[in-house]
Amino acid sequence: MIRIQGWDPVLIISQIISLQTLHYLTLSILSPPFLSFFVDPAPLAYEGGASSVGMLLDWREMAGRSTVRLGDGGWGGAWLGAGKISEEGAGGAWTGGVDPRRGWVIAVAWVAACAIDVIPLYYLIRRPTHILDFSLTLTFIHLLLTTYYTAALPSSLFYYAVLALGVVVKVVWAEQLCVRREMREGLGWGMGPGGAGADAERGLGETLEMSERRGERRSEG
Numbered sequence: 001m002i003r004i005q006g007w008d009p010v011l012i013i014s015q016i017i018s019l020q021t022l023h024y025l026t027l028s029i030l031s032p033p034f035l036s037f038f039v040d041p042a043p044l045a046y047e048g049g050a051s052s053v054g055m056l057l058d059w060r061e062m063a064g065r066s067t068v069r070l071g072d073g074g075w076g077g078a079w080l081g082a083g084k085i086s087e088e089g090a091g092g093a094w095t096g097g098v099d100p101r102r103g104w105v106i107a108v109a110w111v112a113a114c115a116i117d118v119i120p121l122y123y124l125i126r127r128p129t130h131i132l133d134f135s136l137t138l139t140f141i142h143l144l145l146t147t148y149y150t151a152a153l154p155s156s157l158f159y160y161a162v163l164a165l166g167v168v169v170k171v172v173w174a175e176q177l178c179v180r181r182e183m184r185e186g187l188g189w190g191m192g193p194g195g196a197g198a199d200a201e202r203g204l205g206e207t208l209e210m211s212e213r214r215g216e217r218r219s220e221g
Contacts, residue, residue, distance in 0.1 A: 015124055019138055022120050024056060027113040031055050034109045040099040055106060057149040062110065063156035064103030107162040114166030121174040128178035135170045139163050 028051075035050035047067055048054050060067050117138070125134050142163070147153050154160065 015134065016137055016141075018124055019117065019120055019134060020141055023113055023117055023138060023142075026116045027056055027109060030112055031106065031109045034105050035102070038105045039102045043099050044102070054149075057146050059146045059150060059154040059156065059159050062103050062106045062162060063154070063159045064098055064100060065156070066098045103158065107158075110162055111166050111169060114169050115173070117170050118174045118177065121170060122177050122181075125174075126178060126181075128175045128182065131174045131178060132171050135167050135174075139167055 032050040032055075035044060035055065039050075044050060047061075054067060055061050058067055117135075121131055121134065125131060143154065
C-alpha cells in the first residue's frame with residue numbers, strides 16, 4: 001500500500017487495536033482483585049462475580065446501578081439479562097441491593113488502567129500531537145461497546161466524569177513524556193558526536209585551517 005504524506009491506514013488501525021486490547025487487558029488484571037478485596041461479595045456474586053465481562057463493559061456497574069432484576073411477584077430468583085442465575089429466596093445472602101463501593105472501585109480501576117495506558121502510548125504512538133486523538137478514539141470505542149453490551153446509552157454523569165478523568169490522565173502524562181523524548185533526541189541529533197552541530201563545527205575548523213595555510217603561502221611568496 002502506498003503511503004501518502006504520512007497517512008498509513010494499516011498502521012493507524014493496528015495502533016488503535018493494540019491500544020484498545022492492552023487497555024482491556026490491563027483493566028481485566030486490575031479489576032478482579034480490586035473488586036474481591038473492597039466490594040461486598042454477596043451482590044457481586046449475583047452479578048457475575050469479580051471476573052465478569054460486565055464489570056468491564058457494563059456502564060451500570062461503574063454508575064452503581066443494579067444490573068440484576070428480581071423475579072415477577074416478589075423475589076422469585078435473580079435474573080441477569082434474560083437468564084435466571086439463582087433460585088434462592090428472600091432468605092438468601094442478597095436482597096437485591098447495590099453495594100455503593102462497587103462503582104467507586106471500578107472507577108479507580110479504570111483510571112489506574114488509563115495511567116498504565118501511558119506506556120503503550122509512549123512506545124506505540126510516540127508523537128505528542130497524536131496522543132489526544134488516540135486517547136479520545138479509545139474512549140469513544142469503549143462507549144460504543146458499552147452501549148452495544150447494555151443496549152442502552154450511558155446516562156450517568158459520574159460515568160462520563162470518570163471517562164473524562166481517564167482521558168486527561170493519559171493525555172497530560174503521555175504528552176509530557178513524548179515531548180521530553182523529542183527534546184532529548186533533538187539535542188542529541190544536533191550536539192552529539194555524529195550530529196549536525198558537530199559536522200558544522202568540523203567544517204568551520206577545516207575552513208579556518210585552509211585560510212591560515214593560504215595566508216602562510218602568500219606571506220612566503
